[in-house]
Amino acid sequence: MRIAELSSRSGTSIPTIKYYLREGLLAAGTATGRNQADYPEQHVHRLRLIRALIDVGGLSIAAAKDVLAALDSAQLPDLELLGTTQHALGRAAGRDRGSAVWRAAREEVVALARDNGWRVGSDSPNLDQAADAVAAMRALDQADLLDCLPTYFAAAQQLAAAEVAAVLRRSDPAQMVEGVVAGTILGEALFGAVRRLAHEHTSITLLEGR
Secondary structure: OOHHHHHHHHOOOHHHHHHHHHHOOOOOOEEEEOOEEEOOOHHHHHHHHHHHHHHHOOOOHHHHHHHHHHHHOOOOOHHHHHHHHHHHHOOOOOOOOOOHHHHHHHHHHHHHHHHOOOOOOOOOHHHHHHHHHHHHHHHOOOOOHHHHHHHHHHHHHHHHHHHHHHHHOOOOHHHHHHHHHHHHHHHHHHHHHHHHHHHHHHHHHHHOOO
């Protein structure tokens, strides 16, 4: 298909497609003439994945490249493949993380992970993001809500066990990576909405008749 059809079918503008081509996120098509190329069907799906990473997931071009490089490498074992994808999805914009309060929050998160027997890298960006939230809650004097941290860990472990098992049942590396992306991005949106529904139900139940 020509680039105009690729644009129409993927919902991605032609200038954006050309940008992804220049940045190496999308493979070049087969040249059919001067300034013309033909693109295979796989490019439609690839563009949807790129847009999910960048537009929905909020990844930088560099982080998206990390995920796509893992996707394209047939040499990566499953564990490294999933780890690369999860780390890229966990990246966040830079913050001032040098305060004593933030360091204490990170140590608290690390200790909880260790107490739960979790095997996570000491450099995991998700430890930093969790510490961001804990430090912010302490700054807002919400320490009583942090008593729920063990419950967060227990619920997360149960959900992660189901999600990772589902991803690992896939034999195709591309589908595994997309499962991590969908589970992380769309799964977080879904879980957040369901959690708010649960809050609504619990609030009505507990406050009813007071």
